């Protein structure tokens with residue numbers, strides 16, 4: 001058995017989601033190879049080679065993979081897959097975009113967003129916004145899998161010394177070109193890997209009011225998230241959304257401010273270790289999952305919280 | 312340009328589903344079913360393309376049991392021109408759905424297929440990508456903006472982890488919708504009446520030459536571990552004290 005894990009990166013560094021996908025591969029067992037597809041991304045391969053438990057890093061350095069367009073990247077994976085028992089990627093925008101395309105070309109039914117490994121062919125995944133947990137078995141020759149990062153403890157980023165092997169590019173399909181991107185800039189930790197997350201909902205009333213949360217976040221070294229309602233209202237960009245159809249987070253501490261606790265939101269945060277809710281409505285469903293609830297007006301509670309955190 | 316929209320019948324997003332006592336699945340008998348919300352966004356986008364003179368015909372396709380016709384009627388009431396129902400009682404997994412849709416596409420020859428980024432029941436997030444792969448077309452997932460250019464290409468802005476990304480793709484294209492693409496309309500009563508007269512063609516997987524048998528076997532379905540509600544604190548001071556000294560997370 002050999003696993004191939006697609007590395008998530010930005011051509012300069014490995015993204016932490018990769019370490020969780022490697023952890024899932026470790027649970028499956030067998031050898032672990034990594035695939036770095038990108039352009040001028042040797043540094044990524046060097047970093048990937050140090051991940052614990054990895055025996056080989058395949059490096060496909062070519063313009064076709066500069067922004068990991070699905071068409072080209074899936075084609076590369078399809079060429080490599082026959083040598084592997086499992087092909088995995090983290091459930092990120094990139095993993096979700098590329099892996100099903102590769103799976104279809106391999107005539108394989110992908111197993112999406114697994115949160116557990118029972119054996120080499122049996123996996124656990126949540127369905128219906130986290131209201132049910134299914135155990136599924138695959139008989140496909142190659143298992144194509146996306147991995148929910150929060151469900152697996154990260155593999156160690158160092159300690160390994162894998163060999164790096166260049167692989168030939170599989171060609172440019174010519175179907176798509178990258179035009180540009182608008183990335184949210186932030187000095188704060190990334191939402192999906194932060195130890196503490198503070199999220200705001202419709203109760204925040206405006207984007208300006210999110211500065212209150214940012215001030216708390218800066219004191220706690222936390223990331224800032226949001227409910228769908230807050231994103232739809234334009235308070236914050238789309239990449240802040242936590243939930244069934246946004247990002248799944250499981251920090252040590254999740255603070256929900258002015259969020260009612262719809263199941264779609266809970267699906268994205270209910271595996272957090274400690275949940276705090278601040279809401280003026282004592283019947284808000286968020287209190288049913290909160291370890292610590294404060295019934296209060298957020299416009300008083302949040303500034304007070306910030307001042308009490310002052311070291 | 313013809314546009315094909317896939318519309319899936321799912322348990323309504325407001326329903327709190329229950330796991331069946333025998334662990335074989337979730338209770339879907341007698342629960343409210345609706346069109347997958349991402350597919351409503353897909354229908355809306357297709358209808359807007361038609362209203363804007365970019366599309367000539369909008370075809371809504373649903374796969375599954377007889378009741379899928381209701382979902383197709385909803386799409387027709389929103390402005391789709393006709394429907395295709397691929398009727399089967401087999402449990403459909405994304406690869407099978409993609410193969411069946413491909414067979415429909417081969418017949419209908421649309422230039423654009425719009426699917427939801429994920430179905431809110433199974434949350435697989437695969438079908439559009441798979442359809443695009445099987446067709447050998449370009450793909451644009453998680454779309455929040457679509458611009459059809461005059462030269463046989465389209466620009467699509469995508470919701471990605473770090474923000475937004477724009478790609479230019481060649482038509483024909485498979486696109487999957489994200490939440491911010493548009494706000495779907497409600498069907499008006501006159502349009503609901505009109506939709507009753509629009510045609511829905513029925514086909515079977517056999518007639519399309521596709522074996523839809525599931526590849527993944529569901530061994531069991533259970534309830535997730537329950538989180539119990541904790542305590543209510545009276546003040547911010549008490550909250551900070553608890554987080555610092557009891558939970559030790561700050």
Ligand SMILES: Cc1cc2nc3c(=O)[nH]c(=O)nc-3n(C[C@H](O)[C@H](O)[C@H](O)COP(=O)(O)OP(=O)(O)OC[C@H]3O[C@@H](n4cnc5c(N)ncnc54)[C@H](O)[C@@H]3O)c2cc1C
Pocket residue numbers: 200201202203204226227228229230241242243244245246247257258259260261262263264265268278279280281284296297298299324348349431
């Ligand atoms: C297909 C689909 C996908 C979805 N995906 C997601 C998703 O991924 N993530 C997500 O979050 N949602 C998602 N939703 C939306 C979800 O159903 C809810 O509509 C949304 O989560 C509500 O956001 P909210 O809690 O901020 O707003 P509301 O439900 O309006 O709650 C606002 C809360 O703020 C409180 N409040 C107001 N003012 C104050 C104040 N001054 N002080 C204290 N509290 C105050 C109110 O008491 C209320 O509880 C999805 C919905 C659909 C249909």
Ligand SMILES: Cc1cc2nc3c(=O)[nH]c(=O)nc-3n(C[C@H](O)[C@H](O)[C@H](O)COP(=O)(O)OP(=O)(O)OC[C@H]3O[C@@H](n4cnc5c(N)ncnc54)[C@H](O)[C@@H]3O)c2cc1C
Pocket residue numbers: 127134317318319320335336337339347349350372373374375376401402403404405408425426427428429430431432433434435436437438439529532
């Ligand atoms: C425990 C369990 C119980 C299940 N019970 C049932 C059941 O009772 N009935 C049943 O039919 N299936 C059932 N399924 C199968 C499940 O619904 C399929 O896996 C599903 O058709 C494909 O996954 P998805 O919709 O999440 O794919 P996604 O890739 O998330 O779907 C994305 C998009 O694909 C399109 N699409 C997908 N399916 C269809 C469709 N059928 N018609 C039109 N467009 C579609 C839509 O545009 C949708 O927005 C069950 C699965 C499990 C695990």
